Amino acid sequence: MSTPTRLTRAISVIAHVDHGKTTLSDRLLEFTGTVAPRDMVEQVLDQLDLERERGITIKAQAVRMLYKADDGNTYQINLIDTPGHVDFSYEVSRALAACDGAILVVDASQGIEAQTLANVHQALDHHLKIIPVVNKIDLPQANPELVREEIEKVIGLPAESVIFASARQGIGTKEILEAVVREVPPPTGDSNAPLQALIFDAKFDAYRGVVTYIRVLEGTLRPGMRIQMMQTGKAFEVDEVGIFRPERTPVEDLSAGEVGYLIANIRNVRDSRVGDTVTDEARPASAPLPGYRHVTPMVFAGLFPTDTEQYQQLKEALEKLQLNDAALVYEPETSAALGFGFRCGFLGLLHMEIVQERLEREFNLTLLGTAPTVEYRVKLRNGQEVPVDNPDKLPDPAEIEAISEPMVIATIVVPSTYVGNMMELSQERRGQFLNMEYEPGDRVVITYRMPLAEIIHDYYDQLKSRSKGYASLDYELVGFEEANLVKLDVLVAGSPIDALSMIVDRSKAQQQGRRLAEKLKTLIPRQLFEVPIQAAIGGKIVARETVPAMRKDVTAKCYGGDVTRKRKLLEKQKEGKKRLKRVGNVEIPQEAFMAVLSLD
Amino acid sequence: MERIHSLYLHVPFCTWVCKYCDFNAYAVLDGLIAPYVEALTREIDAAADTLPIGPLETVFIGGGTPSLLTTDQVRLLMDHVRAMGLASNAEVTLEANPSNVTGERVDGWLAAGVNRLSIGVQSLRPDALRFLERLHSGSDAIEAVRMARAGGFANVNADLLYGVPGVNLEGWLETLETVLAQGVQHLSAYELTVESQTRLGQEVRTGLVQMPEADDQLEQYWAAVARLEAAGYGHYEISNWSRPGFVCRHNVAAWHYQPYLGCGAGAHSMFRSNDGRTERRWNVKGPHAYIKQAAGSGHAVAGSETLSPERANGEAAMIGVRLLDGTTAARDFPAQRSQLVDAGLLAEADGGVRLTRRGIELANQVGAAFLV
Numbered sequence: 001m002s003t004p005t006r007l008t009r010a011i012s013v014i015a016h017v018d019h020g021k022t023t024l025s026d027r028l029l030e031f032t033g034t035v036a037p038r039d040m041v042e043q044v045l046d047q048l049d050l051e052r053e054r055g056i057t058i059k060a061q062a063v064r065m066l067y068k069a070d071d072g073n074t075y076q077i078n079l080i081d082t083p084g085h086v087d088f089s090y091e092v093s094r095a096l097a098a099c100d101g102a103i104l105v106v107d108a109s110q111g112i113e114a115q116t117l118a119n120v121h122q123a124l125d126h127h128l129k130i131i132p133v134v135n136k137i138d139l140p141q142a143n144p145e146l147v148r149e150e151i152e153k154v155i156g157l158p159a160e161s162v163i164f165a166s167a168r169q170g171i172g173t174k175e176i177l178e179a180v181v182r183e184v185p186p187p188t189g190d191s192n193a194p195l196q197a198l199i200f201d202a203k204f205d206a207y208r209g210v211v212t213y214i215r216v217l218e219g220t221l222r223p224g225m226r227i228q229m230m231q232t233g234k235a236f237e238v239d240e241v242g243i244f245r246p247e248r249t250p251v252e253d254l255s256a257g258e259v260g261y262l263i264a265n266i267r268n269v270r271d272s273r274v275g276d277t278v279t280d281e282a283r284p285a286s287a288p289l290p291g292y293r294h295v296t297p298m299v300f301a302g303l304f305p306t307d308t309e310q311y312q313q314l315k316e317a318l319e320k321l322q323l324n325d326a327a328l329v330y331e332p333e334t335s336a337a338l339g340f341g342f343r344c345g346f347l348g349l350l351h352m353e354i355v356q357e358r359l360e361r362e363f364n365l366t367l368l369g370t371a372p373t374v375e376y377r378v379k380l381r382n383g384q385e386v387p388v389d390n391p392d393k394l395p396d397p398a399e400i401e402a403i404s405e406p407m408v409i410a411t412i413v414v415p416s417t418y419v420g421n422m423m424e425l426s427q428e429r430r431g432q433f434l435n436m437e438y439e440p441g442d443r444v445v446i447t448y449r450m451p452l453a454e455i456i457h458d459y460y461d462q463l464k465s466r467s468k469g470y471a472s473l474d475y476e477l478v479g480f481e482e483a484n485l486v487k488l489d490v491l492v493a494g495s496p497i498d499a500l501s502m503i504v505d506r507s508k509a510q511q512q513g514r515r516l517a518e519k520l521k522t523l524i525p526r527q528l529f530e531v532p533i534q535a536a537i538g539g540k541i542v543a544r545e546t547v548p549a550m551r552k553d554v555t556a557k558c559y560g561g562d563v564t565r566k567r568k569l570l571e572k573q574k575e576g577k578k579r580l581k582r583v584g585n586v587e588i589p590q591e592a593f594m595a596v597l598s599l600d
Numbered sequence: 601m602e603r604i605h606s607l608y609l610h611v612p613f614c615t616w617v618c619k620y621c622d623f624n625a626y627a628v629l630d631g632l633i634a635p636y637v638e639a640l641t642r643e644i645d646a647a648a649d650t651l652p653i654g655p656l657e658t659v660f661i662g663g664g665t666p667s668l669l670t671t672d673q674v675r676l677l678m679d680h681v682r683a684m685g686l687a688s689n690a691e692v693t694l695e696a697n698p699s700n701v702t703g704e705r706v707d708g709w710l711a712a713g714v715n716r717l718s719i720g721v722q723s724l725r726p727d728a729l730r731f732l733e734r735l736h737s738g739s740d741a742i743e744a745v746r747m748a749r750a751g752g753f754a755n756v757n758a759d760l761l762y763g764v765p766g767v768n769l770e771g772w773l774e775t776l777e778t779v780l781a782q783g784v785q786h787l788s789a790y791e792l793t794v795e796s797q798t799r800l801g802q803e804v805r806t807g808l809v810q811m812p813e814a815d816d817q818l819e820q821y822w823a824a825v826a827r828l829e830a831a832g833y834g835h836y837e838i839s840n841w842s843r844p845g846f847v848c849r850h851n852v853a854a855w856h857y858q859p860y861l862g863c864g865a866g867a868h869s870m871f872r873s874n875d876g877r878t879e880r881r882w883n884v885k886g887p888h889a890y891i892k893q894a895a896g897s898g899h900a901v902a903g904s905e906t907l908s909p910e911r912a913n914g915e916a917a918m919i920g921v922r923l924l925d926g927t928t929a930a931r932d933f934p935a936q937r938s939q940l941v942d943a944g945l946l947a948e949a950d951g952g953v954r955l956t957r958r959g960i961e962l963a964n965q966v967g968a969a970f971l972v
Contacts, residue, residue, distance in 0.1 A: 528943050528962065551814040554963040556790040556839050558922060560608060560854035561868040564880055564905070567915055570968040 003076035006186045008257045010078040015105035016113035020135040024167035025081050031173045032065040062259050063246040069181045078259035087348030093122050094275045098200045098215035101129040101184030108134045108142035112150050113472035114413040120155050131179045132157045138166040153440040187257025194285040195219035197278040202269045204323040210266035220255040226281040230288035234271050235281050236264035269326045295327045297345025300389040302370040304341030306581050311340045317363035337497045337583045368581050370499045371596045374453045377404040392498040394487045404480040406452040411474045416444050418467040429454035458598040488513050491534040493586050502596045510542045515599040517543040523592040526550040602872040605657040606853050610864030611666040618733045619799035624866035625664045637673045639894035643863045644680040646898025654685025658850035659692045667700035671708025678713045691849045698736040701744035706751030717748045718757040724775040728764045745782045757786035763817035764792050772820045785846040789824050790839050838922050855923050857916040865890035878912035880905050918967035926954030936969040
């Protein structure tokens with residue numbers, strides 16, 4: 001059953017995290033009969049367990065719906081659900097590139113947030129028709145009228161076009177679908193032109209290899225065709241093309257304007273990169289679609305098995321995970337303190353957490369992650385420039401000419417009451433004030449230029465806590481800048497712990513060293529002996545704390561009948577110790593390695 | 601299966617369940633005692649028929665408060681125990697609350713075959729007894745010990761608690777001194793331990809009660825160690841002391857990882873098969889459920905676990921190391937042993953190892969090391 005192009009629509013739902021994007025998508029699926037209510041698992045589109053648990057979308061999803069509109073026509077609506085978190089903004093951008101319109105969801109009580117703005121700007125960059133929706137109007141604290149006014153003033157969309165909805169209660173669903181078929185333009189591509197299909201996601205399937213999510217913009221894609229990836233140059237033969245309803249359903253072809261998937265015996269998601277253009281090898285398009293960007297990791301951290309025997313398992317697990325996550329990079333790393341592990345690159349902190357959690361859960365590993373760091377560029381006196389993604393690998397200061405660090409433009413949206421706090425925090429974090437705009441609804445948009453390293457050091461948590469949870473943040477990388485940085489080392493029981501080294505601003509180094517030592521004192525559990533903790537800059541000790549020896553751990557009563565209980569108790573104690581990494585004689589918990597993240 | 605020479609009988613009733621106690625004990629259910637004793641005899645008989653048991657070297661009637669039983673009930677239990685085979689020099693212990701010790705009962709217990717009385721003195725200080733919710737006074741407790749001795753018990757133990765909030769070192773030593781003056785053969789001194797599932801645990805969690813600092817608890821412990829040594833008591837287990845020849849043989853057998861049978865509500869048993877595997881079984885905990893099951897079939901097992909020889913060895917080392925003369929049970933753990941010796945927690949002793957002073961203070965760390 002094919003739909004004429006004029007009745008085809010491709011849309012995405014965009015929103016700040018938690019504004020109800022996925023719930024709204026679910027309602028659309030239900031309303032159009034794509035998923036029967038009885039089959040409705042809460043949040044159909046979030047397929048990973050982790051996504052459901054955390055209530056976030058990590059991977060983009062696509063689904064085709066058929067909607068019989070009031071004008072009597074049956075429309076094919078392709079819906080692409082996108083990740084909401086800033087870590088995955090590139091994926092959002094590619095998903096949007098595969099659409100002609102976007103439903104913008106704004107929470108009726110929260111109003112416009114930093115990611116709302118970021119998403120709107122992205123959607124406008126892609127020339128998408130935006131359908132504004134104010135969601136959660138049923139909540140007692142909702143103020144839909146104010147948010148509607150905000151949308152007009154801040155985003156410039158006419159207030160009359162705003163639809164009031166409650167995805168939870170199904171209010172406004174039909175109005176949204178009507179607006180989609182009325183407002184969003186049909187695709188303009190030509191089914192007979194040379195093939196151009198945009199990859200907006202890829203997933204590894206153990207049986208079929210990589211399933212590539214695409215939108216065909218020009219031409220037609222059929223099984224049996226030889227296709228070529230225009231960025232990587234690799235060619236494959238197409239086994240199957242299909243659509244999502246929402247499960248994969250093979251079709252005879254996908255033509256201009258349609259969204260679906262292709263399977264072509266691709267063994268690695270790296271060969272099916274988000275943003276790449278698929279073309280016909282025999283009749284290639286003259287140019288790839290614009291906007292492809294090689295995805296580069298922003299933060300780096302070491303992952304080490306707490307049990308050294310799990311190294312091989314960790315290696316295999318990373319290989320498997322990478323099949324499905326092109327943004328994850330890793331290479332072997334050896335730490336004097338932690339042994340053999342991997343230095344991994346991630347899109348951001350959430351991505352890092354998710355990877356670690358999946359490795360532990362899905363592969364049954366116990367891991368120790370070191371504090372994340374950014375990648376520095378170090379100019380040596382001999383003229384060479386080297387990247388440094390591990391503080392411990394910083395060259396000898398005598399050889400260093402200059403160190404540059406990655407900078408971002410951070411956009412903060414916050415109620416005006418907290419402007420002072422936000423500025424104070426950003427100033428502390430070496431931010432350079434750029435701009436401040438007052439918006440309706442008592443909102444202020446502040447922009448700062450600041451080091452990415454400061455952002456990953458618990459800036460977001462501070463932002464939230466110093467604004468009572470009201471501030472929201474978005475940031476984008478804008479290049480590298482020279483800075484006056486030094487390496488801070490930590491010694492535990494006299495031995496340097498390479499995995500605790502950090503690179504810090506010279507003027508704050510001593511203070512950071514003191515705070516780190518104090519913090520470690522509270523995090524390192526008492527051992528059988530006293531453990532001194534020292535912080536040092538270039539061999540000079542700047543702080544010292546001591547963890548006193550364990551005083552007492554003895555069960556007074558232990559008789560025959562208590563033995564099982566006592567054994568279980570001690571076994572439990574021991575199980576808890578698995579999270580500790582033995583460094584020399586000292587057992588150090590995971591939290592200690594993350595201590596550098598929050599020294600305020 | 602290896603023959604069993606130790607028997608534990610559990611009596612889960614108390615007049616009042618003290619707030620620190622997390623044993624399997626229930627405030628007295630008077631009407632239940634008779635059917636409970638009846639069920640217990642059924643379980644004993646059934647075990648005698650099915651297990652390689654006896655002659656029994658030790659019998660321990662614990663609780664709860666076994667002294668709540670009438671002397672007839674104790675005699676009835678002992679008659680059934682005797683049918684299992686009781687060694688002529690067997691040690692037969694009964695735990696008693698000072699409130700229940702009378703001349704008449706002492707006579708009855710002796711006549712039933714009990715030859716060791718373990719009296720829950722706990723403290724002699726009125727404030728401490730009130731805090732602990734003990735219903736007897738200090739002088740009741742001393743009188744109980746005196747009556748037991750005078751009535752013919754040649755082997756009397758007193759249980760004491762130290763580290764009780766509000767009792768300083770001096771107060772603790774005064775209690776200890778007074779009890780020693782009664783000439784007990786055996787003494788157990790336990791640190792008051794906060795168990796999370798108890799009312800005391802609740803009070804500590806909510807800040808209503810503040811427990812003494814570790815340093816103060818240890819000060820009281822080591823003071824007792826010194827005093828008891830001076831008084832001629834051998835310190836043979838972390839919390840146990842005795843005159844020469846009066847160690848509690850029942851408990852020593854358990855610390856040596858010998859099999860035992862436990863009967864009664866929530867009682868645990870440990871058996872060893874000939875191939876070295878160790879089995880633990882435990883009975884249903886509640887007295888009602890126990891009576892229902894044991895009175896019918898003579899069985900009330902609620903669960904069991906089988907330990908591999910390796911795990912059983914670890915367990916044996918974990919509890920064996922509590923014996924202060926040392927243990928050879930840790931022989932299969934050379935790496936852990938040498939690590940603990942290096943850390944100053946263990947010392948080599950007669951082919952085995954024993955806890956050092958620091959090792960006693962951190963005995964759980966030592967025990968846990970053997971659980972691999």
